Amino acid sequence: MLNLLMDPNTQWxxxxxxxxxxxxxxLGSFALLRRQSLIGDAMSHAALPGxxxxxxxxxxxxxGALLLGAGxxxxxxxxxxxxxxxxxxxxxxxxxGLILSVFFGVxxxxxxxxxxLPSGNQSGLDEFIFGQxxxxxxxxxxxxxxxxxxxxxITLLLFKELKLLIFDREFAQGLGLPTxxxxxxxxxMIVTAVVIGLQAVGVVxxxxxxxxxxITARYWTNRLDHMxxxxxxxxxxxGGLGTFISAPITGMPTGPLIVVSACTLFLISLVxxxxxxxxxxxxxxxxxRKRTAQEQILQSLYERTEEQYEKTETIDAFxxxxxxxxxxxxxxxxxxxxxxxxxxxxxxxxxxxxSLTLSGCERAHRVTLNNRLMxxxxxxxxxxxxxxxxxxxxxxxxxxxxxxxxxxxxLKEHQLQPKLLHRLPETERINR
Amino acid sequence: MNxxxxxxxxxxxxxxxxxxxVSFEAPEGKLIGIIGPNGAGKSTxxxxxxxxxxxxxxxxxxxxxxxxxxxxIVGYVPQRGSVDWDxxxxxxDVVLMGRYRQIGLFRxxxxxxxxxxxxxxxxxxxEQYANRQISQLSGxxxxxxxxxxxxxxxxxxxxxxxxxxxxxxxxxxxxVQLLSELREQGKTVIVVHHDLQTVKDYFDWVMxxxxxxxxxxxxxxxxxxxxxxxxxxxxxxxxxxxxxxxxPFA
Amino acid sequence: MTYTFWIxxxxxxxxxxxxxxxxxxxxxxxxxxxxxxxxxxxxGIISSYLITNSLDxxxxxxxxxxxxxxxxxxxxxxxxxxxxxDAAIGVVFTFLFAIGVILVSMFxxxxxxxxxxxxxxxxxxxxxxxxxxxxxxxxPQAVWMLGFVLIIDLFLILLLYKEFKLSSFDPGLAAALxxxxxxxxxxxxxxxxxxxxxxxxxxGAIxxxxxxxxxxATAYLLTERLHMMFILSAVFxxxxxxxxxxxxxxxxxxxxxxxxxxxxxxxxLAFIFSPTHGIIAKRFSQRKIQQVDIET
Numbered sequence: 005m006l007n008l009l010m011d012p013n014t015q016w017x018x019x020x021x022x023x024x025x026x027x028x029x030x031l032g033s034f035a036l037l038r039r040q041s042l043i044g045d046a047m048s049h050a051a052l053p054g055x056x057x058x059x060x061x062x063x064x065x066x067x068g069a070l071l072l073g074a075g076x077x078x079x080x081x082x083x084x085x086x087x088x089x090x091x092x093x094x095x096x097x098x099x100x101g102l103i104l105s106v107f108f109g110v111x112x113x114x115x116x117x118x119x120x121l122p123s124g125n126q127s128g129l130d131e132f133i134f135g136q137x138x139x140x141x142x143x144x145x146x147x148x149x150x151x152x153x154x155x156x157x158i159t160l161l162l163f164k165e166l167k168l169l170i171f172d173r174e175f176a177q178g179l180g181l182p183t184x185x186x187x188x189x190x191x192x193m194i195v196t197a198v199v200i201g202l203q204a205v206g207v208v209x210x211x212x213x214x215x216x217x218x219i220t221a222r223y224w225t226n227r228l229d230h231m232x233x234x235x236x237x238x239x240x241x242x243g244g245l246g247t248f249i250s251a252p253i254t255g256m257p258t259g260p261l262i263v264v265s266a267c268t269l270f271l272i273s274l275v276x277x278x279x280x281x282x283x284x285x286x287x288x289x290x291x292x293r294k295r296t297a298q299e300q301i302l303q304s305l306y307e308r309t310e311e312q313y314e315k316t317e318t319i320d321a322f323x324x325x326x327x328x329x330x331x332x333x334x335x336x337x338x339x340x341x342x343x344x345x346x347x348x349x350x351x352x353x354x355x356x357x358x359s360l361t362l363s364g365c366e367r368a369h370r371v372t373l374n375n376r377l378m379x380x381x382x383x384x385x386x387x388x389x390x391x392x393x394x395x396x397x398x399x400x401x402x403x404x405x406x407x408x409x410x411x412x413x414x415l416k417e418h419q420l421q422p423k424l425l426h427r428l429p430e431t432e433r434i435n436r
Numbered sequence: 437m438n439x440x441x442x443x444x445x446x447x448x449x450x451x452x453x454x455x456x457x458v459s460f461e462a463p464e465g466k467l468i469g470i471i472g473p474n475g476a477g478k479s480t481x482x483x484x485x486x487x488x489x490x491x492x493x494x495x496x497x498x499x500x501x502x503x504x505x506x507x508x509i510v511g512y513v514p515q516r517g518s519v520d521w522d523x524x525x526x527x528x529d530v531v532l533m534g535r536y537r538q539i540g541l542f543r544x545x546x547x548x549x550x551x552x553x554x555x556x557x558x559x560x561x562x563e564q565y566a567n568r569q570i571s572q573l574s575g576x577x578x579x580x581x582x583x584x585x586x587x588x589x590x591x592x593x594x595x596x597x598x599x600x601x602x603x604x605x606x607x608x609x610x611x612v613q614l615l616s617e618l619r620e621q622g623k624t625v626i627v628v629h630h631d632l633q634t635v636k637d638y639f640d641w642v643m644x645x646x647x648x649x650x651x652x653x654x655x656x657x658x659x660x661x662x663x664x665x666x667x668x669x670x671x672x673x674x675x676x677x678x679x680x681x682x683x684p685f686a
Numbered sequence: 687m688t689y690t691f692w693i694x695x696x697x698x699x700x701x702x703x704x705x706x707x708x709x710x711x712x713x714x715x716x717x718x719x720x721x722x723x724x725x726x727x728x729x730g731i732i733s734s735y736l737i738t739n740s741l742d743x744x745x746x747x748x749x750x751x752x753x754x755x756x757x758x759x760x761x762x763x764x765x766x767x768x769x770x771x772d773a774a775i776g777v778v779f780t781f782l783f784a785i786g787v788i789l790v791s792m793f794x795x796x797x798x799x800x801x802x803x804x805x806x807x808x809x810x811x812x813x814x815x816x817x818x819x820x821x822x823x824x825x826p827q828a829v830w831m832l833g834f835v836l837i838i839d840l841f842l843i844l845l846l847y848k849e850f851k852l853s854s855f856d857p858g859l860a861a862a863l864x865x866x867x868x869x870x871x872x873x874x875x876x877x878x879x880x881x882x883x884x885x886x887x888x889x890g891a892i893x894x895x896x897x898x899x900x901x902x903a904t905a906y907l908l909t910e911r912l913h914m915m916f917i918l919s920a921v922f923x924x925x926x927x928x929x930x931x932x933x934x935x936x937x938x939x940x941x942x943x944x945x946x947x948x949x950x951x952x953x954x955l956a957f958i959f960s961p962t963h964g965i966i967a968k969r970f971s972q973r974k975i976q977q978v979d980i981e982t
Contacts, residue, residue: 041773042718049892091965092957093522093571094712094903097772101717102903102953105896109946112893116940134787208725208892209787212780219773257791260784267781274767282767296446296492300457331457332444333493378453382476382647398452418666486862507864514858523713523855524912533852537863542845569910585859 013141014251020145021137021243021262024201027152028210029217029239030159031197033232034190036218037170042100043082045211047198049104050081052111052207055132059118065129067147074132074199075192081107082191108207135206135259137247148200155193159232166190167228205259213239216266223270223277242266297333297341299371302350304330305360306368310424321357365424372422374400380414437500439464439593439624440485445494447477447484454480456648458494462641465622467615469629469639469655473668476646478628479515482595486512498593508537511591513582515598521571527581528566531556534588556584559617560610576607583614594618594625601630612638635659692813692826697931697945699832700885700897701923703839707881708902709912709919710843710874713854717899718772719761722779723754723875724882724894729786730754731886736793743817743827747883754879755872757782809888809931809941828887835884839877843916846870851912889942897923900949907956907963922952 035041054077058069081103088099118129131139140148159166168176169186177183194214201210221234246262275282304327312320324338333341342358345351350364360368377400381388388407396402400411415421440462447455455477462468470478483489485496487503498506511534531553532545539545545553557563560580565573573581579599586594599611615638618625629635635642635655642658644650644667651663711720727750734749735741757778764774817827843850853860853870861867878898885894905918930945937944958964 036770036773039770039772041770041776045721045776088957091968092907092963094906095715095717097715098712098717098899098903101721101895101899102950104721105892106900106946106950106953108892109896109943109950112943113934113937113939113947116938116943120938209780209784211776212784215773215776215780219769219777255791257787260787263780263784264788267777267784270777274764274769280768293492300493331493332495375456378456379646379648393452488858488861504864507862510862512859512862514856518858519856524906524910524915525851525855526911529851529912530855533848533856533859536848536852536865539848541849541865544848571910589863 014247016142016145017137017140017251017258018244018247020140020148021204021247021258022240023145023149023152023243024204025213025217025239025241025243025262025266026236027155027197027239028201028213029221029235029237030156030232031194032214032239033218033221033228033235034166034170035194035214036222037228041215042097042211043085044194044198044214046081046085046100046104046107047078047195048202048207048210049111050107051075051078051199051202052108052132053077053114054080055129055202056111056114056118059129060114067144071147071151071199074202075195077107078195078198079192082195131206132202133207134257135202135204135209137204137258137262138250140204144203151196151200155196158189158193162186162189163229163232205262209259209263212263212266213242216263216270217242220266220270220273223273223280238266238269242269293337294341294344297337298345299375300331300333301327301338301341301345301358302360302364302368303372303375305351305358306365306372306422306424309360309365310422313424319359321352321354321359323357326357369422369424370401376415376420376422377401377408377411379420380411380418438462439499440626441497441500442485443495443497445481445484445496446492447480447489448492453647455484458645458649460643460649460652462624462626464624465619466624466640467619467638468624468626468641468643469635470626470643470645471629471632471635471667472645472650474630476667478630478645479597481645482512482597482626482628486510486595509592511586511589511594513586513594513596513599516575516579516582516602521573521578523570525570526567527562527570527573527577527584528553528557530570530581531584531588534585535590537589553584553588556587557581559587560584560614561606574604576603579603580607580610583611587614592623594623596625596627598628598630600634632664689813692829693809693931693941694928696809696812696826696828696832696888697927697941698924699829699836700888700894700945701901701925701927702920703832703836703881704885704894704897705901705905705919705921705923706843706916707839707874707877708898708900708923709905709915710850710854711878711898712902712906713912714874716874718775719758719875720878720882720898721895722761722775723757723878724886724891724898725779726753726757726782726786727879727882727886727891729782729789730883732786732789732793736789743831747831747880750883750886751876751879753782754882755875758872758875808890812888828884831884832888835880839881842873842877846873850874889945893942893946896946896949897926900946900953901926904949904953904956907953907960910962922949926952 032041032044035044051074054073054075055070056073057077058073059065062069085096085099085103088094088102089096094102115129165176165181165186168179168181169183169190173183173187176186198210198214201213205213217235217239218231220238221231224234225231242262242265245265247258249265250256250258250261273281278284305322307330308322308326309319312318328338342351342353345364346353349361350367351358352361378398381391381393381400387410391403391407400408412421438461440460442461443459445455445458446453458481470481472478480489484491484494485503496503498510503510528550532549534556535545535549535552539549554563554566557566560583562577562580562584565577570578570581583599586596600608603611615625615627619640627639629638636659639655641653642655643652644658644663646667650667651658708720711717730750730753731746733753734745737749738745760778761771761774764778765771769777812826812828815827816824817830849860849865849870852863853865853867857867881898882891882894885897889897901919901922902915904922905915909915909918926949927945930948931941933948934941934944956964958966961967
């Protein structure tokens with residue numbers, strides 16, 4: 005194993021695939037955010053006829069010429085997709101599928117011509133279909149490295165312009181940015197990233213290199229700059245891992261292993277990522293359901309008690325029916341929530357129903373207040389449009405004082421402020 | 437028995453509540469408008485009643501049974517933008533779709549169904565467009581085709597999501613005509629509506645909705661400036677103007 | 687029965703069955719899902735070989751159909767987990783295809799599952815791979831399978847015509863009317879899978895996408911009627927297949943590649959010359975509108 009890693013050929017391959025991973029990861033981020041992931045798939049397939057034509061013209065496997073041919077025909081394919089969507093009622097997905105399969109078909113036809121040429125049998129063009137990273141030689145890697153560096157430098161220099169372009173093209177135009185040029189440049193850069201990856205990963209699987217690293221990165225961050233960096237790292241890691249695993253096994257194709265590594269990294273992130281991962285999401289949903297049920301019971305109890313205290317100045321227990329009339333819950337949820345509330349000492353069960361304890365009364369007060377503030381907020385959403393409620397987790401008790409005061413004022417106006425807690429006389433509170 | 441009884445409907449996207457504990461009982465044979473500001477959850481309320489969005493809590497009964505059991509008596513007119521009008525099909529064909537349940541799984545439409553669909557098209561004044569491809573119809577005509585399709589369902593309760601949006605005056609008139617016809621037949625119609633000016637003319641009952649139900653009742657009792665203020669908060673400026681102009685609003 | 691006859695029959699069967707299934711895929715905006723399915727068929731074939739240890743067409747057929755449907759299930763799962771749909775498709779199919787390629791190169795190097803073959807298909811060998819089924823001799827296996835699949839496709843589309851129509855046009859209403867929308871989706875995915883598998887031998891994984899999408903897309907530019915779209919799509923499928931074969935024979939080039947190319951050429955013709963949706967007709971009607979504007 006170590007011997008193999010010391011082998012200069014393997015080192016070149018490793019270097020090449022890692023670089024490819026970085027570039028496709030970085031540029032794939034932009035494609036993903038524009039919801040154009042599958043265009044990469046179309047580009048790589050559409051590159052095939054260009055490769056063949058370049059070979060037919062030059063008559064030999066000249067890397068530069070092949071890449072140029074690939075780029076041109078991938079570009080034409082992309083243009084065709086856009087033309088179809090613009091001029092007909094066909095939708096994007098149909099246009100992509102149509103172009104990628106038809107261009108690939110043309111490529112296959114051209115390939116049969118090449119295979120009949122005397123030099124064709126050794127042309128090695130087949131490796132563009134499935135990729136053959138192991139066959140990369142130092143010359144190929146040098147070409148890849150130069151192109152990759154150029155792509156990365158352009159991305160770095162134009163980062164904020166590209167960011168604005170994918171986020172809000174019209175606004176970018178309004179700012180006077182040359183959006184058409186930028187858009188063309190971005191497309192060209194994505195095409196280039198696809199083209200240099202073809203030799204290693206192949207036409208069929210290239211799409212994965214543009215898609216898997218960025219969606220993996222998306223799970224770990226909400227910021228574009230971080231996403232682009234993480235995506236590049238994920239791409240590099242998958243490129244390296246795939247090469248590393250496949251190198252010692254004879255006959256093991258590198259491209260598919262790179263793709264499997266990238267997809268595995270994605271699947272892992274999908275499950276365990278903080279905030280967006282499935283585990284965390286499921287846990288949060290469970291907590292939310294549990295809390296909502298408890299809060300609904302607390303608020304119903306509070307409102308019933310409030311109502312009664314207003315009339316009779318006494319406090320009583322309330323039956324499940326009386327609570328259900330305000331906010332019905334399923335049998336299972338009700339029992340479970342009540343059991344939890346009893347355990348936390350917020351609710352006591354009596355023969356004739358349920359009643360709030362002192363601490364329960366305070367908690368119910370907070371819940372009720374928060375929900376009623378939410379109502380005020382919803383009714384006057386425009387007035388509070390600048391209040392970042394997501395940031396406060398929709399907890400109105402933690403918002404700045406000014407906003408809180410105006411919401412309180414509204415509550416008073418609608419006579420909705422929760423009164424129970426403050427009305428209960430001290431003795432009543434203790435001697436129940 | 438009430439055509440619709442809704443209990444404690446709560447819908448939330450992520451953590452943001454869209455509907456909060458909405459409960460109501462709709463009376464039979466009335467035209468009912470649901471009004472409220474943008475983002476108040478009007479369409480969401482319809483969709484949650486029809487089971488098209490998941491509810492966080494609550495249940496809905498149609499004539500005392502679950503919606504699943506009563507589908508055959510419920511008609512739904514979605515927003516016009518919700519379908520692809522490039523679909524290769526004719527106006528008559530779209531109306532026929534309303535009868536698919538009566539026709540039954542695996543069966544083809546019979547002459548009778550076609551005749552029925554045709555008469556529904558006539559009711560909305562679209563009979564001469566029966567064979568027109570749907571993308572060649574104007575917005576108002578498309579809306580009328582949707583209404584004809586709902587008629588073809590021959591339901592007892594109709595739900596309509598913003599049927600008046602983006603239609604011409606003729607279509608608006610046709611829809612109003614149709615609504616009162618449905619009421620005469622004793623059907624219950626619930627319409628999501630945004631134009632406050634026309635509420636009093638179009639609906640017998642209104643629900644004021646803003647995440648939670650603000651009020652629900654006969655229009656002349658419910659559509660009051662006080663309750664509207666409560667629903668729209670400070671956003672409702674035209675109300676004051678109206679009152680200044682001396683137009684009695686409540 | 688001559689060699690050419692069998693090839694033309696196979697190609698036509700591919701054209702018809704892909705053509706009619708493709709119409710539904712296009713109208714439901716699921717064209718790329720068919721691309722995904724056609725790729726993952728490879729994994730189905732190699733898995734069924736590894737499990738049964740035989741190259742029996744029937745087992746492969748079942749294996750591929752199962753993986754095809756699984757592909758759509760995975761895409762749906764990722765979708766509901768919040769992954770945007772195009773990325774979900776892209777990840778699922780490349781992942782499954784990559785696993786397929788790895789399995790082939792690890793366990794099945796020496797058998798007749800050639801990855802290249804699976805991509806490009808080899809219709810030229812089909813007339814020689816005959817089987818004796820139901821006591822009838824000398825009919826190629828691919829023809830049996832394609833005929834069988836075509837009958838299933840036709841049967842299901844005729845049986846569920848109006849259900850497919852409504853659930854494609856307005857899934858909301860279809861659900862509200864109580865149509866089994868989810869089931870219809872998986873029926874269509876099943877049809878796509880078996881059609882892709884049966885066509886696989888003839889045209890390969892990627893070119894089957896051309897046969898699925900291009901004829902339907904061409905028909906979409908020429909008609910306003912759904913049933914007509916099915917008929918035209920099937921006809922274009924056959925035309926592409928037959929002309930593709932003859933041109934390929936004449937140029938001595940890949941038959942499957944040429945079939946896909948011809949499907950593309952037919953689309954290009956419709957794109958330019960369609961009386962209703964072609965760019966010439968559109969230019970013309972635009973000019974007319976401009977003239978009217980000037981006159982008035």
